[in-house]
Amino acid sequence: MMSHLHLILPPKLYENIERAGINTAKQILVLSVWEIKKKTNLSTQDIKLIKSYVANEMSPSSILTSKRILHERNINTKVTTGCSEINSVLEGGYRIGTITEIFGESGTGKTQLGIQAALHNWPKSVLYICTEDLFPIKRLNEIKRCVPNYDPNVDYGKNIFVEHIIEARDLLSCIQVRSPKLLSQHRFSLIIIDSIAAPFRVDNSNYVQRAEELRELSMALINFSQQYKLAVLCINQVTASFNNSDNMLPSLGLAWSNMVSTRLWVRKTMKTIDVNKIKAFESEICNDKILVKELIVTFAPDLANDKVQYVITDRGIKGIT
Structure with a gap:
């Protein structure tokens, strides 16, 4: 030189x-x-x-702050949630290479968070596994209008691969046998299971077997997420607890909890917000008010125990400040 x-x-x-x-x-x-x-x-x-x-x-000049360094690192290690306010709390979105769990009672928008994440990651493929109801295609068509630079002529669902499974062994077979073939043909960004608890509640008498199947399933999900550089989002139900002040805990117990890296709790609040402060709204309105929900970071290796409030609109989840 x-x-x-x-x-x-x-x-x-x-x-x-x-x-x-x-x-x-x-x-x-x-x-x-x-x-x-x-x-x-x-x-x-x-x-x-x-x-x-x-x-x-x-020596190259550097004006990077630690916050900016972490932000730039997270760009390549997380996938968007589809909501900027939730992205902010999660410092970029759902972490690649790990399992993120969203749990909460009915009516808190868990499935809509899954659909919104799938739509906002549509340029890369998404695997959406339904274990309870059929895939809510009608709701997907409503929420897709919030996708940046929305074009009605674009098929935003073409890269969302949907499976409907109701039994635990079928879910395990889907992840271990069918998914690798699909993942080898498409560049996936996200796997969503809605919900993780339903297949294991069909027959819950043998807890040892259930724990083994959960461990086997979660290890397969973690291996895939790390091998194919994708995020795993699992929606979970809640169960009553007499020892918990909020009287609810995520389903499936410790066998599942130990495999989750990030746990997010969504819950209803007593707060309402005037519809005039929001451009879009849906049938949840009562007397010109929208009920406010809350997403709380219960635990995560890289996040503070923060929270963000949101509402459910006709175009999906919208954070409020």
């Missing part, structure tokens, strides 16, 4: 170091002030000036 020191240093200083056989920036940075002084007879002040010129040229 040719030296470009003549473009960096003042002419007289450059001539001195060139005569001394110092031809590269690396030599100037590595040699001590005393060694350069011995070779060139330059003053200590001049040598420090030379080192300063070279260091400023060779």
